Amino acid sequence: MSDIxxxxxxxxxxxxxxxxxxxxxxxxxxxxxxMLSLFTDRRADDTRGWWGDSVASVAGDLHGSRLWLLxxxxxxxxxxxQAEEYTREALAWMVEDQVAARIxxxxxxxxxxxxxxxxxSVVIQRPDGTSASYRYAYNWExxxxxxx
Numbered sequence: 001m002s003d004i005x006x007x008x009x010x011x012x013x014x015x016x017x018x019x020x021x022x023x024x025x026x027x028x029x030x031x032x033x034x035m036l037s038l039f040t041d042r043r044a045d046d047t048r049g050w051w052g053d054s055v056a057s058v059a060g061d062l063h064g065s066r067l068w069l070l071x072x073x074x075x076x077x078x079x080x081x082q083a084e085e086y087t088r089e090a091l092a093w094m095v096e097d098q099v100a101a102r103i104x105x106x107x108x109x110x111x112x113x114x115x116x117x118x119x120x121s122v123v124i125q126r127p128d129g130t131s132a133s134y135r136y137a138y139n140w141e142x143x144x145x146x147x148x
Contacts, residue, residue, distance in 0.1 A: 006032045015039075030094070030124055030132050037090045038120070038136065040064035065090035067138065070118075083107040083118055083138075094124065101125045110137070 005027035006015040015035055018025045027033075042064035043049030053062045066086045073079045087105045094100035102125040109116045118138040125131045 003027045003032045006035050008035070030099075031134060033094070034091065034122060034124075034134055035136075037063070037093070038065050038067065038087060038122075039138075041068045042066050042090065044069060067118075080107040080109060080118070083120065087120055087122065091122070091124070098127060101127045 003026065004017055005025040007018050007025070008015045040063060041049045042062050043053040044066050046054075048068065050063050053064075056062065066089065067083060070079055070083055070086070073082075084105045084107045087107070088103060091100075091103050091105075095103060104123040104125070106121045108119045108121070110119045111117075120134075120136045120138060122134045122136075123131055124134075
């Protein structure tokens, strides 16, 4: 089964659907699911986040990530470990739903124009032994992400 594909536009700094062959383009892989899981705001302590999390049909079933909580943090090793934890938390549903066997995450700080960016490297091991790799740069200041 496929999902409607999201395509990232680096000029606009956002993702959107597109049409291919007269129909909405589809994503047979994980990229759209990963983008939605990482770059939508998970509800945290009854503040900010997707409103649907407050009325989830399964108690505790939350969508998105808590990466947004790091926007005011300084670039420190502790914050990178927290980003890795938030990323694993956001993608844990993939292992729970058995579409992934394992998810590996590495967060790094890389220099950017005005300050550093958070570089997230995600490797998803599928149950059949194949893997998919994704890299996203997350700008702390603007809270915008892009495919790296």
